[in-house]
Structures are given as structure tokens and as C-alpha cells.
Amino acid sequence: MQQFLNVTLTGLGQGAVYAAFALALVLIWRSTRVVNFAQGAMAMFTTYLALTVIEGGQSYWVGLVVALVAGLVLGAVIERLVIRPVEGGPELNAVIVTLGLFVALQALAAILFGSTFRSFPAPFDLRGFTVGGVNIAFTPNSIYIIVAVVVVMLALVALFRFTDLGLKMRAAAFSQEVSRLLGVPVGRMLTLGWALAAGVGSLSGLLIAGGSLVFPAYMDAVIVYGFVAAVLGGLDSPAGAVVGGLTIGLLLSYVSGYLGSELVALAALAILVAVLLVRPQGLFARTAARRV
């Protein structure tokens, strides 16, 4: 029971981060039909920027703001300069471009920040809570991670559901031509979509780094788990990404806790294959909702 509680809470914390990362992938996929393989590298880069600021004497919170703002800017710049030119071309072009970015950003980070392991501070205590006299793996910092993700998700929901800007962004994602005919500046909406997605991705990169080590490839595993979570949720559905992220976080935590941590990557792959075989449209695809 103790073990189960431990593993479940750990899984939820991890799942929250995967959910944020999957959400970043989904926001980009549904507006520009690009799977952004560079998402992890972008988050890694902005986390290094935060680390630089923090090591320069600023607080964690200044670092957080720097990472988020840098993420927004990086997303917008990449959409404008790198993605826009290949838009409308063969789909493979965009894939190659994001893979190229992934490699380039990792190389650049190694040059600028070095490729050694560096520890990243956590804003809250990393010692587990005590329940009934026993220490568990759930920490004050885990609570911070979950709260941070929930706050960002609620902000996004509010933006998309309740504001004119959010409505225009959704319209531009669903139908560019009709949106233009209604006066929506589609190009600007797509840039903004990439910026927001990269901001959310940066947050997940920063949360994962907290209390742990960063190096240029530290996000590589998260890209895989986040992608599996996004596919599980249907790639098109922000709610699906969140549920998918939590599900993957829990499943992988159970695998790690009961079967052995060396099996986690394999389990992620197995889940991906299972989803693609059994329900390729994902749990939350609209087409599926329409058929029932």
C-alpha cells in the first residue's frame, strides 16, 4: 500500500510534466500539422538560459520568467523563420526541418553551455512528506510542479474558450481559408500558437530540471514520453494531451516501481504501439466522438 501510494504520487508528478509537454506538441500539431521534434531541444535551451541567470545570482523565479519569455520568443521566431518557408510544401520538409533544429540546438547548447552535467535548483523542498511516520517520494516540489502545470492549463483553457483572441486562434487552426475570409490574421495567429506552445514546452523543461541535472540531451526521453502521451490523447485534442500525459506518467511509474526502471523506455514504446494498433485516432479524437 505504502509502495503503491508512493509510485502513484510520483507518477502524477511526472505525468503533469508530460502533460504539459504533450500539450505543447498538440498546440503546434493542430494549428500547423507539424510534429515539432525540436520541442525538447527548445525547452532544454531555455532551461539553460534560466540556469545561466540563476547562477549569475538571480532567484529561481527570475529564471522561470526568463525561460518562459525566451520560450515564447523562440517559438515565434522559429515559426516565422524556419517553419513558414516550408509550409504548404511536402509534409516531410517540416519534419526534416524540426529534426534539423533539434540537432542544431543541442550542438549550440553544448558549445555555449558545455556538455557536462550541471545541477539545476528546485524552488521547494525535495525531501518527501512523512505519512504515518514513513517518508514517501512525494515532495513539496512535486506539489509545486503539479500546481504550475494546472495553472498554465487553466490559463490556456480560459484563453481558448473565453476570449476573442483564443477563438481566432482556434479558427485559424481549423480552417485557414475561412478564417482569412472573416478577417482573421491567420499568419499572426499561427505565430502566436507556436509561441504559446514553446512557452508551455519551456515550462515542462524547467520543471523536469528542478532538483536534477541538466545536459544538452536531458530532454530526449521526455520528447518520447510526451509524444506517446500526445498520440494517446489523439494529437488534436488539448484535453487528450493532458489525460494522455497523466496516464503515461502513472503507467511508467508503475512499470518503474514494480517491474524495474530499466524497462521504462521499452514500456513507453509498447504503449505507443498498442495505441496505434488498437485506437490510432487516440482516446479523444473528434472523429471518434462523432461516430458514437
Add this chain to the structure above:
Amino acid sequence: MSAGTLEISGLTTSYGPVTALDTVDITAERGQVTAVLGANGAGKSTLLRTISGLVRPAAGQVLLDGTDLTHAPAEAIARAGIAHVPEGRGVITELTVEENLRLGAMLGASRRRTERGLAQVYEMFPPLAQRRRHDAHVLSGGERQMLVIGRALLSGPDVLLLDEPSLGLAPRIVAQIFGLLRDLVDSDGVTVLLVEQNARSALSIADVGVVLNLGRVVARDAAAALAADDGLRHAYLGF
């Protein structure tokens, strides 16, 4: 010149080697319905798509009240007061009925005007009011047509471009929608360019008509005169 005069001159549009529109001149006036008729492939949709900036002309001009919109981007043309209801209707099915309508109302309208406009559209089209919170994919063909016309009207356009609004609709619904359109033009004084293959219905509410064939204007006259010209009807209009 009254607001809402659309002057098209020498408009030529090509898709690669295919010239879909060949030096077309049309002037549409405020308070009138101008029907653009012709067989499938005549260039009717290309005409509207060129006016609204979705495709670029090779030559010619589009003027709205004297302002040159020929090379403006589609978003800017929409904001200038030209509302294009595309062929196949252009409902965004992933959004709710009300979200679709609000998009139309966003072109600079104040909140208060938006709410009043929405109320008017719901009054005009009661089926939309019943389904305002549903995703638009639940709507029938006729309701979708109501939605896109309502959405276009909410933007407060000077010019309304309609591409085959009768397509796939039952005759009774077509009559109802065309009737509403006529009332609108008479009361609000908008300019309507109505593209139709269904020439008989279109001419019944139009003031003037233009017939396109292979991208060229082959006839233009008062709607009643076109409808009465047997030779023309048999050659180009199919009734």
C-alpha cells in the same frame, strides 16, 4: 458613388496554363443583386476568389468605392467590407454555432453591437438559436447556409459574395433563403454578387445578370431580359 460599389475591370486569373477568368468587367451596385451565371467550370468561383484575395489575378483591377483592393491580402479585403461566403459554405464544423457567428462579428464591432447582431441573426434564423451551443457539424445543409449567411451579415459588409448558396438544398429552402436575401438587400442596401448554376432561381431575385462562359462574359442584361432570352437560356443557362 454610393458606398458599396464594386467595380471589376479587365480581371484575368490563371491557374498555370489554364486561364480561368479572361478580362472580365462587372460593376455591382448597392441595393442590387447581380447574378453571375454559367455552367460548371465557367470561372464563377474563380471570380469570387479573386475578388476576395484568395487567388491573385494576372491582370485587372478590383475597386470598392474607388479603393484599389486588387493586391490586398484576403484578411484586409474582408476588413474593407467584402464578405465572401465560399462554395461548400465554409462552416467551421469544430466550432459551435455561436462561435462561428462571433467570428463574423469580430471585424471591429463593439461588444454591444455584437450581442445585438447575434440576437438579430437568431431571430432571422430560429434553428440556429436552438443549436447555438452545439458544434456546427450537427447542422443540416439548410442550417449551414443560414449560419454562413448570418455570419457574413454580422461583419456588417458593404458587399456580399455568395458562391452557389442553393447547392444541395431543397427547393423550398432555396426559395426561403433567396427571399430573405432579397429582403436584406432592399432594407439594408448591401451589394450582392450571387454566383449560381441554378440560373432560374437566381434570376428570380436578381436585378441584373452576367453570364460567364470559359472565363469570359458572354452576356449581361437586366435579370428579366436574360430570363426571357430563349437562345441564351438554352445555350448557357440550362433551363
